[in-house]
Amino acid sequence: MSSLNFENLKALAERFVSQLLQKNYDRAASQFDDQMKTAFPESELKKSWQRLTLPAGDLIQMGVLQTAEMEGHRIVSVRCQFELAAIDVQLVFNSQGQISGLSLIPSKTEYHPPAYVDTSTFREVEVTIGKGKWAVPGTLTIPNNSSDNTEPFPGVVLVHGSGPNDRDETIGPNKIFRDLVWGLASKGIGVLRYDKRTLKHASEFTEDIVSKMTVKEEVIEDALLAVNLMRETPEIDSSRVFVLGHSLGASVAPRIGEQDTDLAGLIIMAGTIRPLEDTILEQFTYLYSLAGSMTDEQKATLESLKVKVARVKDPELSEGVPSKELPLGISATYFLDLRSHPTKEILKNLSLPMLILQGGRDYQVSPTQDFQVWEDELKSRKNVSFHIFPSLNHLFIEGKGKSTPQEYGVEGHVSEEVIEDISQWLKKFE
Structure with missing residues (x-):
């Protein structure tokens, strides 16, 4: 040997x-x-x-x-x-x-439902969002009728964060959306979740398609189709259909509300309101600083990233700029689309009721630079509510100390306080 x-x-x-x-x-x-x-x-x-x-x-x-x-x-x-x-x-x-x-x-990681879930109070139906090439599978969760819980129920459509997420928004052993769905359904709320187009049709996303893709194709189109499907569900009150977005889904939720003015409201969970390139740079800086001092390689990576961020901010940025010259290899088309739809501007003309939720330990979306801006922009509106949860991370799971990517690999659940907050807010619309 x-x-x-x-x-x-x-x-x-x-x-x-x-x-x-x-x-x-x-x-x-x-x-x-x-x-x-x-x-x-x-x-x-x-x-x-x-x-x-x-x-x-x-x-x-x-x-x-x-x-x-x-x-x-x-x-x-x-x-x-x-x-x-x-x-x-x-x-x-x-x-x-x-x-x-x-x-x-x-x-495979087995899912263990949190204590606040009662699976006897709802049923699930498999559905398809959209038609043709980009149709995606989903699950519609409908509460059961009881003496104190009768249809039509309010309906919530869940919109994922970035990346090829499944319908449960699985991250390591955690299933953020399944926690939300089963927790809300246990309280008499119908919920629709679905696999992202970029997951279900991953092999169809050629380099050419990706270079021309924006959040419209990645997120918004399927979210609007899901809202329509939810409205057509007999057990759901079509006048009480809401969109709940998490992370990227929360950031573009105002655009979804802008395009579907019949929505009853928006629930924003950890939504960035600043330019994407700024949050990318901030995340890398945070992660590299966790060990105390940065390595020479990390310092070089950050300097390179700063150059790429500056390229995105260049007023002369065009779709012809190669993605390798931009943060995370994201296409210029994607960044230009986000630039042309600034969330702050959309909010000025959006009168929908909103619930803005934020984890205090979130390093991906800043409690001060993002949540604070939502609050500053919308605090004068009586139909907008805000709640920050000091001990929760980006996944709305409880923890202590500085949040790290490693904690996403540890099994946890969306805080019951978040489920309660959302369900209480939805009750205002009965």
């Missing part, structure tokens, strides 16, 4: 997975032994990895899960926790420290 111990092999395993995450498939495949290079060539490695990870969203954390020794083979499992799924990379090492076996295993 090789002099390589498990600490050496763990480092090799993490290096291999890091190379996959960085799309350095040739370097990753170079660690295979001769048999693996034949059985699992670089092209096949790339295809297998992308098939599993493209629909999984952004990486939250990565680390060695376990090690084992069987019949002279040393096995190291590395777990990659993405927003929508966990994937275990199981590596078998030979005596020379080469990879002689590889398994990519999607890991």
